[in-house]
Amino acid sequence: MLISYNWLKDLINLDKPATEVAALLTGAGLEVEGLETYDLVKGGLQGIVIGEVLTCEKHPDADKLRLTTVAIGAEAPKQIVCGAPNVAAGQKVIVATEGATLYPATGEPFQIKKSKIRGVASEGMICAEDEIGLGSSHAGIMVLDTDLPNGAPAAQYFNLQSDEVFEIGLTPNRADAASHLGVARDLQALLKIPYNLPNVEKFKISNNNRPIAVEVQDNEACPRYAGLTISGIKVADSPDWLKHRLRAIGLSPINNVVDITNYVLHELGQPMHAFDADKITGDKIIVKKAEEGTKFITLDGVERTLRATDLMICNTQEPMVIAGVFGGKNSGVTSQTTTIFLESAYFQPASIRKSSQVHGIKTDSSFRFERGTDPNMVLLALKRAALLVQEIAGGEVSSEIVDVYPQPIQPYSIRINLARVNRLIGQAIETARIKEIITDLGITITEESETDLVLAVPPFKVDVQREADIIEEILRIYGYNNIALSPNLATSYLAKFPKPDPEVLKQSIGQMLAGTGFSEIITNSLTNSQYYDAPGAEADASLVRIVNYNSADLDVMRQTLVYSGLEVLRHNINRRQKDLKLYEWGKVYTKAGEKYQEQTQLALFVTGNAVGETWQQASQKATFHQLAGAVQNILTKLTRATLNVQPVQHRYIKNGVAYWSNNVPVAQMGQLPEAVSKKVDVKEPVWYAELNWDYLVQHYTNQLEAEELAKFPEVRRDLSLVIDKNVTFDQIKTIAWRTERKLLQQLNVFDVYEGDKIDTGKKAYALSFILQDKQQTLTDKVIDSTMNRLMQQFERQLGAVIRK
Incomplete structure (x- = not known):
């Protein structure tokens, strides 16, 4: 807003x-x-001043140029070369000084610099209106009639605040x-400064020559409806002040009548609509629900199918407006309109919210109506708009005000306990200050005692209906920063807490990831259902849909962190930040039958270069192994359990692996398929990991194992194996650790070869084995025996060929 x-x-x-x-x-x-x-005016005419032409002579080397001296205030007169045919001594002109940036009506901005034109120095520029963005004329320089002193800002002359x-x-x-x-x-x-409502004392009704009757058939959906007629108006462009006000808040002016309704909406919060009165067939407005299936063309030219729940503003023959949401094609004001019917109403929020969502229409009016407007603002806004129409578009009020309001909406009555107010705020506030804040917010105190206050909350405060809401109102005006911290925040615990604190674990893992170059992101749990386009009713039924969504792009709860993370990647990549390492904790949501499930996951994203270009090395693209290293560090920190490694089987991951524990996938990682990335318009390869955070926290153990450093040396032996391509390093490790539990300390692969020097379907692994006996120094006999046993098991279980 x-x-x-x-x-x-x-x-x-x-x-x-x-x-x-x-x-x-x-x-x-x-x-x-x-x-x-x-x-x-773009740039605010900064550096542009009023000047006076003192002398004007012909340029010595150019017939069409003039050499002038111009006074611009306290500084010495400036010498300026000017090509305008109408420049002359004695004129007051607009001068752009050195360093000023001009934003012309057409073309690119440019900065004024000291220069030489045909060999003569020029220290500024005398401007035409198009050169400073005030018009389109380039016939000559602007000649002013003003008493403003030389050097005065040009913005002051044009009243450009x-x-x-x-x-x-x-x-x-x-x-x-x-x-x-x-x-x-x-x-x-x-x-403690009173605000002022717009003055509508001058409002008057000129005659009753053009009355429009109003019939409200659904008082529940439309508790209040008011309107009046203004005749003899002229629809045209709005005055500059009104255009500037609307443009300042991001609105585009349309015409004076429509601009006035938008102005009142943003000034008072009361949406309004102006009908062309000549298009109200039967001179009667009927507020009623639509007939199911009725076709209706809205102002944007789209034909929509109405539902029986849609509240409509109709004439005696047809609907004209979806109440509080959007006007019909033939209901609005045009350049031929001479008589309008101004509508100001209060609609029940749920009714407007339902129509807005069903038809996918979000407007400034629906935004306010579906959250709740002020029923007591209806008439003030109507009179305010009518006065502005008369002031800007002419005309006269040609009907009585029709105000259908059978059951006035009463203030909410809320009782608050002063002691409870102080307890929940956490600090004692003087009762006088509490009462002052309450009344300053427009809430009336109807009863009071030493312990309690009974309040009447005006209807415009739609979300203040409980004691807790009143306390929140008091606190936000009193100031959160004014609540003192307790001097005794520290405490100690005698009991042990075996369960880990998830937030402490998050902080620890977050610090570790940040230390390796990852950045944390936080994204919305709401996402677009179009991302989940898997065919079949089963896939669609698993989506947790939002009933009252505000945007069609945020209509379901996310089932994965993939798409929200990809949106962050896209945002950064589009801004030329392509080397990214991101992580996020977030909940994902699914539905199975009538049951809803949520799970906390930790997601990691890696894309672009893992190593930047330097004078010592070329840049290196991120690979699976940078991601896998980060995942393994996390798992090492959180669990001591032995994890089973399997090829990944995940809807959003290919070419990767999964770590399993007790038949639960603890971590899955690999590359995002191109089809998934392209849904979010990310064209770069993305490596993605997904960790089951809930499971890791639940099975976390911080028990450390320590042992004395061995006094006897380690021994390294290398081995080259030719194996089938589908054999994984994890399989080799499993066999090795099972074969030799005592002496084997470390196992590593330091080279992988696939090529024409070995058979098709094979690959070669170069492995290193670190052996150590913690009780004595290893002999060659023991080392050779150990390596032979390992080779025998590799040959027998994997069909490996030992390269010697």
């Missing part, structure tokens, strides 16, 4: 810097994720803050 600082100051008298206001809002739960400057825009990460529970007024309410409580 974007909030304009200048707009905000129209509602509340702020004199603090925007950065300080941003910090206050963040501390109160409206997290400001960004603060950017919005310039009405820059704005600062807050980007607020609005949480779903803060529907009350989804407007400039909502933010002003919080600032009132934080700064």
